[in-house]
Each structure stands twice: as C-alpha cells, then as structure tokens.
Amino acid sequence: MHRNFAFLTRNFQVIIRRSYARSQIRVRFAPSPTGYLHLGGLRTALYNYLFARSKNGCFILRIEDTDQTRVVPGAMEQLHSDLMWAGIIPDEDPIRGGPVGPYVQSKRLDLYKEHVEILLKNGSAYRCFCSETRLKLLRNTAVKESQTPKYDNRCRHFSDEEVKDRLKRGQTYCIRFKLTPTPDPFKDLIYGDITYNVSVNEGDPVIFKTDGFPTYHFANVVDDHLMEISHVLRGVEWQMSTPKHLLLYKAFGWTPPQYGHLPLILNSNGTKLSKRQDDIRVDYYRKDGILPLPLLNYITLAGSGFVRDKGLSHCYSYQELIKSFDINKINVNSSRLDPIKLMEFNQLEISNLVSNKENHKFLVERITKLVKEAFSDRALDDSLNLNPDHIIATLKWAQHRITKLSDLVKSDLKFLWVKPNAGKDLKYLEAVDVLSKKLEGLERDHFCKESLLTHLKEFSNNNNVPFADLMKTLRSLLSGLKEGPGVAEMMEILGRDTTLNRLKRNVT
Incomplete structure (x- = not known):
C-alpha cells in the first residue's frame, strides 16, 4: 500500500521508457538469493534507488547466485516481491530484463x-x-x-x-x-x-x-x-x-x-542485527501490518543521509525522500533503530492515506479482507458490517487511535464489524425502545459524541433510568462487549442507521 498511487504509476511508466536507455548514473542492488530480504539489504537497495532517482539515473536489480550451494528456492521471487511492495522499483531486473542482461549470474x-x-x-x-x-x-x-x-x-x-x-x-x-x-x-x-x-x-x-x-x-x-x-x-x-x-x-x-x-544499522540496544531475529525481515513487517513508507522512513531515520527540514515526526513521501537524499549527509557512525518511531510513522501514514480519497477504494478492499479473515466464522452470513462508507468513517475515527490497520479487528473493536447477539434478559429494554424512537428524530449531522451524550443523560433523568444501567444495556445491545469506547462514541462511529438498526433488532 502506498500513499500516492498516481506517483507510483507514473514512476513505473517512466521506468519502462527509460529501462532501455543508458544513463550516466547507473547503480545496482545485488543480493544473493540465500534467504529473505532484511532491513540492512532494504536500506542498501533504498539508498541506491534514491541516489539513482535524485540523479535521473538507472537502478538495477542483479541476483548474485554464484554460490549455488546456498541458493534457496523462491528467494529471488520473494526479494523482487519485497522490493516492489516497498516501492523500490528497478529499471532493469531479472523479470523485466534490460539491455545488459541476463541479470542472474548463473546465466552469465x-x-x-x-x-x-x-x-x-x-x-x-x-x-x-x-x-x-x-x-x-x-x-x-x-x-x-x-x-x-x-x-x-x-x-x-x-x-x-x-x-x-x-x-x-x-x-x-x-x-x-x-x-x-x-x-x-x-x-x-x-x-x-x-x-x-x-x-x-x-x-x-x-x-x-x-x-x-x-x-x-x-x-x-x-x-x-x-x-x-x-x-x-x-x-x-x-x-x-x-x-x-x-x-x-x-x-x-x-x-x-x-x-x-x-555504516551498520544496529538494534535499539546497540547490538548487531541478527538473521535469527524475526523483526529483521521485510516480510515480517509486511505480515505485521506495517506500511511501506513508514518502514522506509524507519530505516532512513536510523541511517542518516537526509535533510529532514520537516523534523523527525514527518513521514516522508517517495518524492520527499528522493528530494532530501544527500549522500554527503551519510555519517560514518553506526545508527540504532527506534521501534517507537516506526509505529509513529505507521500511524502518520494511515492518516495520510485516509485523507486522500484516491486511496479509499484500496483501503476498503484491505479492511474488508482483514475483517473477513479475523471473523471468518461470520463471513458467510449477514452479520458483518462491510459497507464502504462505514469502513471509511471507521478509519477516520480510528486513525489517531491505532498504529496498524490490523488493530481495527482486535477484540475490543469487534463491535465495529460484527452485529452482536445480545440477550433478551437485559434490563430497561422497553426504555431503550423508547430511546431509539427519540434518536430517530436526531439528524445525522447531530449524531455525534457530544450531542448524543447530552441526549442520553437527559433521557436517563427524564425517564428515571439509572445512567450507569442505561449505558450497560446500550453497550451490550450495540457491541455485545463489556468494555470498549464510551457508548456515545460507539454510537457516533457506528453511525445513525447502524445504531438504530442494532437497537431495534435487539429490543423487538
């Protein structure tokens, strides 16, 4: 997933046109297909890519497999996949070819x-x-x-x-x-x-x-x-x-x-990265819900070489990384990774993606897949709320509360997607029935946390229903959970129609 899909499309088209034209600046990333792409390799590939792009040069992927005893089947394809996922797109490579191939050493x-x-x-x-x-x-x-x-x-x-x-x-x-x-x-x-x-x-x-x-x-x-x-x-x-x-x-x-x-990249405690670490592999981050740009910002923050005029709390786009890269700014000292910054960058990127309507279709597809996988037992019936408008509204609400998209399917947010089956033995169901009819008169623009909280308190006082008991009943009807966001906030994120449907469904 990338922040600016239009940029990547243009980038890919330029690569196709340029891949068969020699350029003065030509750099390469030449990994061995002996395993996965790790953070050190990703940093090397990225810096070569950025150097080429900043100089209008050519970036080549070459596979160095002269040691046939160590070649891992499928490793080359995985390396290529990880680079493409990260947005580091070669001009010439074993798959696309080029004017000076083959790009696999065993074929040369x-x-x-x-x-x-x-x-x-x-x-x-x-x-x-x-x-x-x-x-x-x-x-x-x-x-x-x-x-x-x-x-x-x-x-x-x-x-x-x-x-x-x-x-x-x-x-x-x-x-x-x-x-x-x-x-x-x-x-x-x-x-x-x-x-x-x-x-x-x-x-x-x-x-x-x-x-x-x-x-x-x-x-x-x-x-x-x-x-x-x-x-x-x-x-x-x-x-x-x-x-x-x-x-x-x-x-x-x-x-x-x-x-x-x-220079070397080190763990946050100053130790060397080890191939035995799960969190050194690019595919580990892919599976864990980390987005490409945050991962690139994570390693560039540790590796120097950039003029960060927007500070350390800005998740740079591809264009910004290319523009700000300066090989003369790379220092000779080893640098430490900061996992906290990675999560900050990922949260920033989620917000950036949500703010651009061009990304909404992709986000809907991604969240739909996550929800169906997380609640596979409910995927075949009609109990999952996967309306695109609801998904985008949920993302806008959650963008500053989550650090990964997968956080949206954790147990405390299950109510966002799964219609609860609340018990019929709850207290104050008749009162809730009355409440839902009153809420029908509330316009969508006023169906917000502050306004809803005021209405709920007024209803509690005017109908002699203890506020705590009312909240407990509503929470059960809306989510089936004992804990989670406040009831008014829950109603806001679910939206007017979903809230009313769930209340009526469980009190009739």
Whole structure:
C-alpha cells in the first residue's frame, strides 16, 4: 500500500521508457538469493534507488547466485516481491530484463569464462591445483600459530611446463588472482580515504571455482563493468574487499566505479542485527501490518543521509525522500533503530492515506479482507458490517487511535464489524425502545459524541433510568462487549442507521 498511487504509476511508466536507455548514473542492488530480504539489504537497495532517482539515473536489480550451494528456492521471487511492495522499483531486473542482461549470474557463465581467460593470458591470474586437504592444513597451522589463515600462493610460482603437466594428468584446479601491493588509499564516498594493503593481509583469492562458477569478487567486478555501473553503494562489511576489486579493474584495464560504504544499522540496544531475529525481515513487517513508507522512513531515520527540514515526526513521501537524499549527509557512525518511531510513522501514514480519497477504494478492499479473515466464522452470513462508507468513517475515527490497520479487528473493536447477539434478559429494554424512537428524530449531522451524550443523560433523568444501567444495556445491545469506547462514541462511529438498526433488532 502506498500513499500516492498516481506517483507510483507514473514512476513505473517512466521506468519502462527509460529501462532501455543508458544513463550516466547507473547503480545496482545485488543480493544473493540465500534467504529473505532484511532491513540492512532494504536500506542498501533504498539508498541506491534514491541516489539513482535524485540523479535521473538507472537502478538495477542483479541476483548474485554464484554460490549455488546456498541458493534457496523462491528467494529471488520473494526479494523482487519485497522490493516492489516497498516501492523500490528497478529499471532493469531479472523479470523485466534490460539491455545488459541476463541479470542472474548463473546465466552469465560464458561471460565469466571469457573474461577469466583474459586474466590468465595477461598473467594476472593462474591455475591453483592445491587440494582441500592441503588448504585445510594451512588453515589449521595458521590458527595454531595465532596467525590469520591465508593461502601461501604456492601455485603462483609453477612454471608453464608444470602447469601443462598437471593439466595433462587431469588434476582439478581453481583459478586465483594475483594480488599486488596496494599502498595508496582509495576514495570512499562516505568514509573518505581508506588504506588497506590487501596483498599483505590476504593470500591470492580464488576467482573461479572448480565447479565452473566464478566467486563473488570476480563476477561482481565483471558484471559491474559490463553493466556500466557508475557508483557502488553497499554495506561497510565490503569495504575491505574494495582494494581487491580495484586490483581486478586494473588487471582488466578498466575504469572502476566510485565506491561508497554504508555504516551498520544496529538494534535499539546497540547490538548487531541478527538473521535469527524475526523483526529483521521485510516480510515480517509486511505480515505485521506495517506500511511501506513508514518502514522506509524507519530505516532512513536510523541511517542518516537526509535533510529532514520537516523534523523527525514527518513521514516522508517517495518524492520527499528522493528530494532530501544527500549522500554527503551519510555519517560514518553506526545508527540504532527506534521501534517507537516506526509505529509513529505507521500511524502518520494511515492518516495520510485516509485523507486522500484516491486511496479509499484500496483501503476498503484491505479492511474488508482483514475483517473477513479475523471473523471468518461470520463471513458467510449477514452479520458483518462491510459497507464502504462505514469502513471509511471507521478509519477516520480510528486513525489517531491505532498504529496498524490490523488493530481495527482486535477484540475490543469487534463491535465495529460484527452485529452482536445480545440477550433478551437485559434490563430497561422497553426504555431503550423508547430511546431509539427519540434518536430517530436526531439528524445525522447531530449524531455525534457530544450531542448524543447530552441526549442520553437527559433521557436517563427524564425517564428515571439509572445512567450507569442505561449505558450497560446500550453497550451490550450495540457491541455485545463489556468494555470498549464510551457508548456515545460507539454510537457516533457506528453511525445513525447502524445504531438504530442494532437497537431495534435487539429490543423487538
């Protein structure tokens, strides 16, 4: 559900026209289909999307599935669904396609094989014949000696004749990239100059595995170049891999994109987000009744990068997020999530949606579905009040009382939708019959809480009916509940016709 459906429709149409035209600014979100989309991934996708939109650029979704052992069936489709739900709509992706596809790495194997041959021929890469047993021994030895495990580059020094001999004998091999010293810093768009001499701290990395698939580092660089990616915005956990990627660009003779790394998002208590948390998944929030824009505002509030001239209590629209995004405003410090703000944003968005008549049809459909699911035992008879006017009136009444649409079907608000079956043994039913006839003369414009309360008190005094007993009887007739909103307020939200129908239905 989105605040401005017209904006999203226009946005989608522009994307279709633009998706096959190259633009100077091209960014990508490249998740692995190994599970669900979490808040960190959503933030990365959003910042790339906003950067592209603010620069009239192109936003690409690419699926990086080179590690086939970890691929989860259906994960790619769920990732795409979560992004579309959030309003982060790619210009090019595996489903819609585009000019530089395929956009799934497992479908680009011929391209990778072609490019790894380039590195083998120019001497930037070599075949490694080391067995897993030897590599495990290297790791164990390093751990025992309190050293960082890394490959010792043994196969880098094999002669051409030795390589040919091993190939002739049918030995399996992977392909490694030759690291060289990187004493000079690279410019991080967010963190500034970063120095990390990868050749000192790491052994030559595998760029092509024995199974014929490239590793992340190699495929990532090849794809970014072939897809003409101009800027890479990704999590700070990839920052130390950037010198390795820059060396690959240098080996190919390519111009690298500009890199910017996003700081961590932390839980409200300062701990790192964990995949074991339910509330890290985007689909958790979808199912829990959180709307897209509040969730985006929630993570942008924690992640900086915005000029919030309207304060922290304003739920920014898509247009406002695009306009206010500034990569130079992203700070390097980790930021904490604030769950309280999420609920505030969700409440604000409900009010924004209700205030726009263009959204009413969608809201009616959403509430109708919620009510039928919550009270499925009454969905087949005529006891559910799902009149569209009643639904919108209820939303207007409840917009500042609820934080999620699902709050409308909680037990204390069941009376809004379900016609009660009040008992016939209630006191003062005859008095209520008289009262309902008097209320018939009350115009709809005066059927409001204040006016109704005055009439109820007057009726109580003039007919010698204890006010508390009258309220108890009316509450039972109108809702079948012992607790809930005040009777006058209940009558106001139910409306004149529903109130009178329920009173007459239960006193006749």
